[in-house]
Amino acid sequence: MSNEKKNLQQNPSRYFRVLTAVLFLADVVLAPWLREGNRSFSVRVFIHGVKAAGGIEKFALTEAGKGNTEGIANLTMNYWCIYLIIFLGAVLLLRAAWLLAGRKERFLSGAAYALGLLYLCAFMIFNYYGYSGGMIVGMLLVFLDAMLGKYLDERQALREAEAALRAKEQAEKEEKKRREAFPGRYGSEFYRVIFKNFRANIRDFLLFLVGAVLTMTVLLVIWGMEQGCGGIRLLGASALQQQIASSLKQLLPVFMLLAVLMLSLIISGYLRTRMKNYSMYIALGIRNKTLIRIIGLEYGTCILTALAGGILLGLATLKIIGVPIAGNLLRMLPPAVLCYLLVVLISTLVNYHIFEFKNVLRYNRSSANEPVPRYGAGVMMGIGLFVMLGSLGLFARRGSGEDLYILGGLIAGFGLFLYGAATRILKKRVDRLQVTETGLLTILPWRNRFRTNVRFLFLLTALQIMLFGIFLPRLAAQGIPPEKTAPYDYVAMVYDSDLPDLQGLKKEGTLQELPMLRATTPLGADISRLKKDYRTVLWPQGQHIAVSESSYRKLCRQAGKTPQKLNLSADGHRVHIVMQQNAASEAHNLEWYSGGGGNLFRLGQPLVAYDRNQVTRTYIPHDATYERTNLVGALHAGNQENILVLSDSYFRSVYSQKRQARDPSVSIPPSAVKEGPDQLVLIRVKTGQNKAVESVLKKIQKRHSSDLQYDESIRTWYGVAKAEKNNEAAADFARRMEEMTAVGLLLMVLFTFCIRYSLAGAEQRKEYRLLGTLGMNDREQEKLFNREARTYVLCSMGAALVLSAPFAALLPFLRMFRRSQSLLYLRNLLGLGGGTMAVLLLVLTVLTRYYRRVNR
16 A cells, blocks of 8 residues: 555544535435525425425415515525535535545545535625525534645644744754854944945835835825815715816726835835845844844835825925815825825735845755746636626626726736736747747746736736726817807706796796606715715715606707607606716716616605615616717716606606695695606896896795705706806816826836836846856847847737727717717827827837846
8 A cells, every 4th residue: 555545544634524524414404404484494305395396486485475575585596506505415425435435535625615615605695595503504514624624634744844844943043042142243344334235226225215205195195185175075066076086086096006016016126136135144144133123124214214205295296286285184194194004015015025035155046036837827818808808898888987997807807817828928938949949048037037027017018008998098088079058048947836936037038948857866976975974875866857758859959959769668667868968078877876777766856765775676777778968058067967858658647746745735845745846947048137047046946945955966056157167177177187197107107117127237237247258249139138128018018009999999989979079089099099109119219228228
């Protein structure tokens, strides 16, 4: 009998796993796993009951009751998930027989744990459907089998490792004792050598310092602008404030991710250089305690100096751009500092494996090489491709809007795909190299620094994906002229009891009255998710204007636009939505709630109470066609007060119901007893009569001040010109933010390239000196350097353009551009993209020549 088989049979985990299999099967057969109401079922009784009833549908109706939809859903889900338990028991039984036969069970154990995890995930995803004590015991047995069994398997190896560790610790104690017996103190010459060595590497230190200072500065500016706007998270935020909040909310996680990637790359090169120096110190006889103090002092000084410098530079920047600091310092400084420390911590943990120092006399160069993954390249490529395609599909859905988190999914998928593809390509090149013996000098840098090179290529590509896929297309859309202003001076949503007051304004202008209903959605805007309120419902809810198809056609004719041919249903399920926004505004659905089937709304005022677990029963999903135009004015830049078009027959039936008072008492104002305003009044004012009109409208608004309890930004009346100016200011701010972000991304691409070759300077100079010694002339060395730089530049740019093209192409579809607008967008995009590519290639070529001269 072989030693391996003998060890396997003597391992106590073998009998433990057989015991857990027997206990699990007994638990499945005898113990109650499922529960519905007051009844519990074992797996055997449940399966028998389903067969006796003639199927799960009949069994669920019998046990739960016809009206108990929750119970029926629980039993149905239990029925389908119970087969996972049966399959798990069969696998454990097969594994027990396999173990008793003295065979290895790694595959069967992995399959059993995967089935248990899949069942547990299904249990959690489907909201903890009915369960009993048997299920808890069964899952606990599987968990103990995995953890305790693994421990028993590796106990012998752990004992051997413990003995080796104790021997190593004893040797280290002896070494420490010898070092601490160092007589006297270090002389002044020793400290002079330490300082000269630090000064020789001052460029790497300054690069680390500059990267950390810029990170803290940008984080403080972002938090300062958010706090300085004031009222962003309060009801009644203007379109400009909402645009600022939306831009900052999208920018913060993106910048933190990029900062982590950038600082990780800087710290990686910095620490590699310093650890080599520290290894030399050990060879010279420095004590470990002294060396640890030097490392901590140097690293901590850099982080704290960058923190202080970033705070000063950030406060100066906020002062220059006019953000108030005095009353907001305590609200913006702590979160900015926490974000900075989090970025530094993650970047340090990524490179934690480099924090080791050895005696340089025992330093083995090959041990510093970064390993190339041996397995899983195809799996990583498949998962990465799936994530990228899923992100593209989410972006193509109008309901997802232009969310930057979707682009983050694409970048994460590309990272997995790149890691797997680079692994596979490198292995094929190495195999080919063994036959042809060519390209050795091209492969060795990737073979020895695989993770660093892949990380650098990924960072370059990720930056360019965000540049070409999101911000340049948005800038191209900003160049499209805004829609023609609506032909009205004031728009009012009032009650029929207010019409007599408005009739007195006919001398000041012309009035047009159209019947309307208030339509509400679960959420008013994406920023409202951040609002905290005492209410337990989603708040504030979105408010829009519902009109009939006939009214829609009148509005189109008066605005000088051609109405679309609509196919609306008589039952109100199929509707038409007119988004009142310009081409520069981001695309989104009518509602911002992501938990339903899309186009959720109800007719009537916002609700202060409903069942949060059944939102789609209160706000019904509808089929909808979309149109983007300006009929009565972009009153909220498309976030709220959009036009919802219903069929004439359905609108008449609902309009008569919603206008009826819930309380006949005339002492209660209409806003308290009716489901919202029922008249849309469009006013055109003669020259010089604005004050008289606004005086009447303010009286009406004061009369219905109770409507403001739902959302202070939803007014009884709007000045169209003022709303348009507000939208223009928001669009201008968005354009400036996108320009700054695009320029920042462009600079980060160039900065990343500089980081790569600045940190690798000493190593490259050593390699090229060796190549020159071996007979390679200067021209061949230049070709080798150019080939490496060209790989980074062209591969990253090509991958970024390929992955960005679908996002840029889908933008006109999401924002519903017309043909002329799409052509203008394409022209702007080609100009911006071509100019950006030209600048990148030109500057990167200059940098390549510079580093080719410096690093040789």
